[in-house]
Amino acid sequence: MPPQLKRLLPAFIIFILLFLVLKYYLTPETFGEKGHYRYSSIAEVQNIDMKYAGMDKCNECHDDKVEELGMDVHADLSCEACHGPGLTHAENDGDYEILIPTEREFCALCHSKNISRSTRIITQINILEHNTGKKCIDCHNPHMPWELKE
C-alpha cells in the first residue's frame, strides 16, 4: 500500500468512529422510539397548561346562568366565547376576574349587519342606526337577549 494511504485510511476511520460516538451521545433520549422524532415531546405538548376551562367547569358554579343561556338562541354559545379564558378563575374560587365585555363593538363582532353572514345563522342589526349611544346590554340581557329589559 502506498504510504499516503497508510496514513489517510486510519485517519478517516478514526474520524468516522468519532462521529459515531458523538452521534450516540448527542441523540436525545426518546428519539426514534415511535418515529423520527423525540417521542417525549408529545408528552411535553400534552402537558402545556390550558386556559379555557370549558362549559362543564362553568356549570359547576354558575348553573343558573348556563341554564338561562341554554333556553334559546344563545344555547350554542359557550360562556368563554364572551367571558374569555376562565380556568384560572374557576380553579381559584373566582378570585381571578373574568372578562365582562359591555361595549357595543363586542356584540357587533357577531351581530353587526354584514351581507357575508347568513341571516339564517345569526340575527343582524345595523349598529350605525340601532339605538346609537346606548349599550346593547342596557336593553338586552346578554344571557337571555330575546328578553328586553324594562
Place this chain on the structure above:
Amino acid sequence: MGTKGVKNSRRDFLKKTAIVGGGTIAASLLNPFDAVLIASEDPGDKSKVWWGYVIDIDKCIGCGRCANACKTENDVPKEPFFFRTWVEHYTINNDGDVHVESPNGGIDGFEQTLDKDDVFKTFFVPKMCNHCHKSPCVQVCQVGATYDTPDGVVLVDDKYCIGCRYCVQACPYGCRYIHPEKKVADKCTLCYHRISKGKTTACIEVCPTSARMIGNLNDEKGPLVKFLKNHNCLVLKPHLNTASKLFYNSLNAEVR
C-alpha cells in the same frame, strides 16, 4: 381520506431492511414512494383515534373569536404576523373579481361596505393547519423536529427545532410562522394539550355558531364521519396531494 391503504407488512419489511442496510437513509432510496408517508402509524387501525377536523363555511359569521381564543390559549404573539388560525373574508363581485382580506386575522371583526346587489358571492373562511397525513412540512424537516403523532396531529418539538424555516416554505397553506421569541417554527397543535385531556380545542370552544368540529376519523359512527358522509366536503389545494385532514363544507373554488 383516500390514504388508508398503506401496506403494513411492506413498510415493516422495508424498515428492517433499512436497519440491516445501515440506516434509514437507505429506506427513502429503496422505496421513494414511501417518502411522503412518515412516522405516523397506520390510520387503518380502527381501534385508535385519528383526528380530523371540519369547518362549515355556511355557518361561519366571521366574528374572529376562534383566532382570538387561539392566541390566548396558545400564547401566540399578539402582533398581526403570527396566527395558528385566522379568518379570511372573500368577496366576489359581479365582474368575477375576487377580493380577500384578513385584517389582524379577523380578531377585530370585519366590515362589509358593499351592497348586496354589487356582490356575486361573499363568505368567510377560517384557516388553520390542515394536519395533513402526507405533510410537506414533516417531509422537509431536517432533524425530525416536526412530526405526525400516532393519532394524526402534526406537532413541532420546540426544544429540538433549529429554526431553518424550510417547513414554513413547504406548507402550502401558510399555517406556520417563526415564533419571534422562541425562534422556532410554530403552528396549530389542534390544542393537543386539550384534546388529550378530553376537552375540545379553544377555537371550537368559543365558536358561537358551531362552524368548527373535531372528531375521530376512524370512528365510522362518530359525528365527524357522519357529517362528511352527508355533506359535500372538500380539502384545500387537493392537487398537492397532502392528504389534508381539515375538511371544508361549502368550499368555493376561489378559496386558495
Place this chain on the structure above:
Amino acid sequence: MEEFNHLYEMLSQVQGYVYPNEVDLQWGLLIVQYPYLTGLVAGAFITASLERVFNVKALKVTYELSLLTALAFLLVATMPLISHLGHPERFYEIMITPQPQSAMAIFGFVYLWYLMVVLLLEIWFDYRRDMVLWAREAKGLKKWLYKILTLGVNDISPKTVMWDNKIGYFITVVGIPSAFLLHGYVGFIFGSVKANPWWSSVLMPVIFLFSAMVSGIALIMLVYMVVSYVRKKKPDMLALDTIAKFLFYVIILDFTLEGLDQIHRIYEAEESFEIISMLVSGKLYITLIVIQVFLGTIIPLVILGVFQFYKPKDSIRRVLYLIVSLLILVGIFFMRWNVVIGGQLFSKSFYGFTGYKTLIVGSEGLLMATVWVIVPFSILAFLIWLLPPWKKHNSTEISEAE
C-alpha cells in the same frame, strides 16, 4: 414592539392578499448567499477538473488556483446557512439525527464528502511533494505548518509521487460527479417544494448546476486576473481565452435551460401563472429582466460570442474579460436572489404580494452577508500565501534534486 417595526412596514407594503403568516419573509439575503457560494465552489472545481481529467493543457496555470478558490469558498459555504438559523447552536442535530425524507438533511453529508474526500484530498495529493520540499526550505511557523500538513508522509521517491498523481487523478474523476451532486442537490432543495410554483420545477437542479458552473468559471477568470495583477505578471492570454471559450458554451447551456423552464411555465400557464407573470414584470423586473438576463447573460454572451470569431488586442480582451466576469458574478448572484426572494414575494394564495427589504444589522442582515463574502477571499489569500501555485516544483526539478 420595536422589533416588529420592520414587519409593520412590510404589512403596509402588502399588495392584494397574503396569508397573515406570509408577511414575514423567511429566507433573506443569507439564503441567497448560500446557493451562490456553493455554486462558486462547484464551478471552480469543475474548472480545475477541465485541466486534469479532460486534459485541457491551456488551463494548467489555473489548476491549483481553482482548487484553492473552491476550498476557500467551500469552507464558508455553510456559514450563511448556519447563521440564519433560529438556533445556530442546534446545528449539530442535522448531522446527528438527519431526517431521511428531508431534501435538506443530507446536505451536511454531501458537504462533508465533498470537503473531506474530494477537495482536501485532491489538494493534499497535489501539494504533498511540494510541502515536503517547502518544509525543508522554510523557517519558523511556516516550516511547522508544512510539516503538519504533510501528515508525516515525507517520502518523495518517484514511486510515491507517482501514487500522488494516480490517486489525485482518481479523486478528480470522483470529484466531478460529486460537484454535480453538491450543486444539483442545492437546486433540489428548492425544486422539490411543491407548495411553491416558482421553485417547484424538475429543471431546478440542472439550472442550479449550470449556473453554478457559469459563476465558478467566471470567478476563476476574475481571481486569476486579480492574482496576476497583484503579482505584477501579465495573465496568460491563452488560458484566459480558453476559460472564456468554456464560459461561452456553459452560458449558452444555462441560458437555454432557464429559457426552457420559463417557456414551459408560460405555455402550461397553470393556476399560478397570473401571479408569477405579475411577479416577473413587476417586483422582479429589475433583478430578473435587467440584471440577470440582460446584464448578467446577454451582454457577456455577446462579448464572448464575438471573441470566438474576432479577437481584439490583448489589452482590450483583458479589460472585457474583467467586465464580463464581474457582470456574470453579479448576474448569477441575482439569479439566486430571484429564485430565493422571488419565490417568497408572492403569496401561496396567489392573491397578492408581500415585500422584502434587506436589513442592515442582525443575523440576517447586510453586514453579516458582507462578512461571508470577505471571509472566503481572506481564506483564499491565506491559502495562496501558504500554497503558492507558481512556486510548485515541477517533476523534472525533483528528479534532478533527488
